[in-house]
Amino acid sequence: MVVKLFGQIKAGNPQRVLLCFLEKGIEFEVIHVDLNTFEQKKPEYLLRQPFGQVPAIEDGDLKLFESRAISRYYATKYADQGTDLLGKTLEQRAIVEQWMEVEANYFNVVVLPLVINIVFTPKFDVALVEELKVKLDKVLDVYENQLAMNRYLAGAEFSLADLTHMPGMRYIMNEAGLGSMITSRENVNRWWNEMSARPAWKKLMEMAAY
Amino acid sequence: MAGIKVFGNATSPSTRRVLLALHEKNLDFELVNIDLKDGEHKKEPFLSRNPFGKVPAFEDGDLKLFESRAITQYIAHRYESQGTNLLPADSKNPAHYAIMTIGMEVEAHQFDPVASKLVWEQVIKNFVGLTTDQAIVAEEEAKLAKVLDVYEARLKEFKYLAGETFTLTDLHHIPVVQYLLGTPTKKLFTERPRVNEWVAEVTKRPASQKILKYHH
Numbered sequence: 001m002v003v004k005l006f007g008q009i010k011a012g013n014p015q016r017v018l019l020c021f022l023e024k025g026i027e028f029e030v031i032h033v034d035l036n037t038f039e040q041k042k043p044e045y046l047l048r049q050p051f052g053q054v055p056a057i058e059d060g061d062l063k064l065f066e067s068r069a070i071s072r073y074y075a076t077k078y079a080d081q082g083t084d085l086l087g088k089t090l091e092q093r094a095i096v097e098q099w100m101e102v103e104a105n106y107f108n109v110v111v112l113p114l115v116i117n118i119v120f121t122p123k124f125d126v127a128l129v130e131e132l133k134v135k136l137d138k139v140l141d142v143y144e145n146q147l148a149m150n151r152y153l154a155g156a157e158f159s160l161a162d163l164t165h166m167p168g169m170r171y172i173m174n175e176a177g178l179g180s181m182i183t184s185r186e187n188v189n190r191w192w193n194e195m196s197a198r199p200a201w202k203k204l205m206e207m208a209a210y
Numbered sequence: 211m212a213g214i215k216v217f218g219n220a221t222s223p224s225t226r227r228v229l230l231a232l233h234e235k236n237l238d239f240e241l242v243n244i245d246l247k248d249g250e251h252k253k254e255p256f257l258s259r260n261p262f263g264k265v266p267a268f269e270d271g272d273l274k275l276f277e278s279r280a281i282t283q284y285i286a287h288r289y290e291s292q293g294t295n296l297l298p299a300d301s302k303n304p305a306h307y308a309i310m311t312i313g314m315e316v317e318a319h320q321f322d323p324v325a326s327k328l329v330w331e332q333v334i335k336n337f338v339g340l341t342t343d344q345a346i347v348a349e350e351e352a353k354l355a356k357v358l359d360v361y362e363a364r365l366k367e368f369k370y371l372a373g374e375t376f377t378l379t380d381l382h383h384i385p386v387v388q389y390l391l392g393t394p395t396k397k398l399f400t401e402r403p404r405v406n407e408w409v410a411e412v413t414k415r416p417a418s419q420k421i422l423k424y425h426h
Contacts, residue, residue: 049361053319062305066315073308091273094284101277106262142261195406 006031007054009208012115013169014055016067018207019163020074022200024082066102068164075160083200085160092155099153099161106142109133111168119175133178138179140188147187151194162195164198169195174210214239217259218266219246223329223385226407226421227278230286230391233417235293239321266339279318279382286378294417296378310372316398320360324353324388332393347395355369355398365404370411388422 001197003021005028007014008179014030021028029199033054035040041052048056049065065071082100082108114132117124146153156162183189195201214232216239219224232239244250244265252263259267260276268274269280270288275281277316289341298306327350331342364371372379387409390396399409 050363051316051357053379063306064308064312066319069308069315072311073304076307077304090284093287094273094275094280098275098277098280099285101280102262105277139262145261190227203247 001060003028003057003059004031004057005029006033006048006058008032008035009204011035011054012112012171013053013067015087015167015170015204015208016164017055017074018161019072019166019200019204020071020085022076022203023163023198024078025086026074026078026082031104032144057195068104071160071164083158085163088203090142096154096159096161099159100164102153103164106139107165111172112140115168115176116169116179118177119171133181136178136181143191144185144187147191152191157194158198159201162191166195166201179210196201213270213271215242216240216266217242217244217256217268219244220421220423222246222265222277223326223389224264224387228266228268228281228285228349229421230384230417231282231296231378233420234296234381234415235285235289237285237289237293242264279314280379282381294376296376296381297374298377299375306373310377312364313371313377314382316360317379318383321354321383324350324357325390326353328391328393328395331388333389351395351398353415354395355370358398358402361408362402362405365408370408374379376412380408383416385421386413390419 003026005014005017005172007017007030008014009018018028018030020026033045035054039045040049044143045056046052048058048063051065053065055067055070056063057105064073075126079086085096087096090135110132112130114136117129117132143153150156152162154167154181169182173182173192182192214237216225216228216232218228218241220229220241229241244256246265250256251260251265256267257263259269259274259410262276264276265276266281267276268284268285273284275284282296290297290301294299298310300306331347331350335342361371368374370376370380371383379414387399391399391409391413400402401407
């Protein structure tokens with residue numbers, strides 16, 4: 001029984017889950033949900049995800065949504081398979097969870113509107129974008145410090161806390177044209193270069209065919 | 211034993227999330243007050259505990275954490291066999307655990323951004339002598355109504371958000387819900403019968419009453 005992921009391979013939130021599957025060596029099938037025609041807001045899809053967002057998954061009888069919840073589930077269920085994404089002890093897991101919260105509450109909360117404006121909005125709010133860039137600068141300063149002392153955000157090993165950043169980081173480095181915010185920071189740059197060299201990431205980029 | 215310490219402010223919803231978990235578990239702890247008015251959270255030594263300069267920060271022996279929802283999860287796991295169980299009844303079942311974490315993500319991404327704006331406009335601004343922007347209140351209440359419609363449907367099927375028992379998913383909502391109950395936004399809860407019952411249930415818990423000891 002192969003897990004079905006409902007979403008688009010090029011969309012950021014589904015990419016979190018796809019990356020988790022690839023890191024863990026979990027077989028999957030992508031069921032395309034056409035965001036251009038707002039398929040995710042239609043009644044049939046709302047049964048899978050009541051807020052009308054991608055991704056959702058179906059694995060036999062189990063149906064889940066929220067990319068971070070889905071990733072945690074597979075990282076836990078397949079703890080002994082593929083890359084260890086959550087750490088071996090309760091304490092290490094707590095630190096991974098802490099940096100996953102940071103990704104959601106500090107990084108994504110700024111990067112998402114930045115990407116929506118710069119990449120997807122023809123006449124975007126210039127003042128808002130400048131404000132968001134200042135906020136992102138501050139967040140990346142904290143990351144620079146953390147990554148000066150640790151190879152990855154939660155410590156010596158790559159974890160879900162790093163993985164959840166990758167779709168947003170890709171936008172920063174590419175379509176959003178903000179790569180200099182990364183390359184100007186020695187440790188953040190090193191972190192991104194190491195992560196994006198991972199085979200799972202390369203496979204995802206192949207699938208996405210940008 | 212070094213013990214549990216919370217570095218925060220007893221009126222802050224994020225700090226209260228952690229205090230709730232500790233009270234539910236009947237754990238001894240020390241609350242080290244961080245003076246938000248004085249900007250203590252933006253200076254050392256607090257910044258070494260949370261480089262983002264937000265309360266709360268947490269310490270349990272050698273383990274140091276920040277981010278309230280990471281802290282509550284740690285408490286729920288580390289002290290699983292003590293006090294209220296904040297995890298699903300069958301916590302070793304990854305699927306049941308996942309259902310709870312969906313609810314936690316929904317609270318963080320759908321409920322909290324909107325509900326917190328409503329607390330800011332109607333509670334915090336009043337407290338510091340600024341004027342509530344009613345246009346923003348109307349806009350955010352419309353968004354919150356949609357989220358609560360999803361909750362109403364969910365709570366028709368289950369007693370609590372993640373199933374039949376009280377879990378972290380419900381707990382994470384409580385501090386902001388408590389503040390909203392003191393504002394006209396309360397009507398969005400009372401208009402929805404199951405949401406209304408759920409609000410009454412979770413706010414009457416002894417731990418929920420304990421955190422109200424400190425108020426604006």
